[in-house]
Amino acid sequence: QKEVEQDPGPLSVPEGAIVSLNCTYSNSAFQYFMWYRQYSRKGPELLMYTYSSGNKEDGRFTAQVDKSSKYISLFIRDSQPSDSATYLCAISGYQKVTFGTGTKLQVIP
Amino acid sequence: DADVTQTPRNRITKTGKRIMLECSQTKGHDRMYWYRQDPGLGLRLIYYSFDVKDINKGEISDGYSVSRQAQAKFSLSLESAIPNQTALYFCATSDPGETANYGYTFGSGTRLTVV
Numbered sequence: 001q002k003e004v005e006q007d008p009g010p011l012s013v014p015e016g017a018i019v020s021l022n023c024t025y026s027n028s029a030f031q032y033f034m035w036y037r038q039y040s041r042k043g044p045e046l047l048m049y050t051y052s053s054g055n056k057e058d059g060r061f062t063a064q065v066d067k068s069s070k071y072i073s074l075f076i077r078d079s080q081p082s083d084s085a086t087y088l089c090a091i092s093g094y095q096k097v098t099f100g101t102g103t104k105l106q107v108i109p
Numbered sequence: 110d111a112d113v114t115q116t117p118r119n120r121i122t123k124t125g126k127r128i129m130l131e132c133s134q135t136k137g138h139d140r141m142y143w144y145r146q147d148p149g150l151g152l153r154l155i156y157y158s159f160d161v162k163d164i165n166k167g168e169i170s171d172g173y174s175v176s177r178q179a180q181a182k183f184s185l186s187l188e189s190a191i192p193n194q195t196a197l198y199f200c201a202t203s204d205p206g207e208t209a210n211y212g213y214t215f216g217s218g219t220r221l222t223v224v
Binding site for chain 2: 006008036041042043044045046049088090097099100101102
């Protein structure tokens with residue numbers, strides 16, 4: 001079993017839709033939870049991070065962590081064509097970071 | 110200038126050749142990493158370095174070596190390239206302080222093709 005599982009997609013949605021991206025993890029020792037966004041031919045860039053269960057909001061983006069279920073989500077409201085990218089979850093603990101394989105998102109105008 | 114610069118951006122090389130990928134950073138971070146990214150496999154850690162005198166193997170170090178020439182420079186070498194090393198390679202840095210566990214800054218990547 002992989003330490004972090006992420007649905008690879010691709011996910012295609014119309015502009016303005018709410019997008020839900022998800023990851024599950026197996027190691028309860030993980031402490032920090034991140035989402036990276038990667039545009040084509042670019043490196044991943046940190047989008048959001050959190051270290052506790054619950055929600056964290058930043059503009060149109062909301063990161064949600066449920067430690068009891070070992071489940072993390074990223075919600076994008078009012079999705080825009082500029083949100084088209086691959087989204088990677090990343091989970092960290094004890095100096096080790098494990099990345100999900102990424103979900104490719106396309107927002108259609 | 111980018112915070113993390115990787116050269117070259119693209120490279121095609123032949124099987125058996127030695128190749129070096131270079132990374133330099135202006136973030137002032139002590140920690141540097143090399144990852145490779147493959148479709149369906151995600152990012153996998155090759156080597157990492159927490160300071161100039163510290164080099165550590167990651168999960169897929171076989172066939173690779175690294176050199177930390179300075180705080181700002183970390184190079185990755187393929188001693189004898191083979192086709193299954195065809196991938197997208199990323200260098201990253203992090204800060205050993207508050208963001209050590211989550212604040213990675215990545216370069217734009219090197220697309221390497223071994224033929």
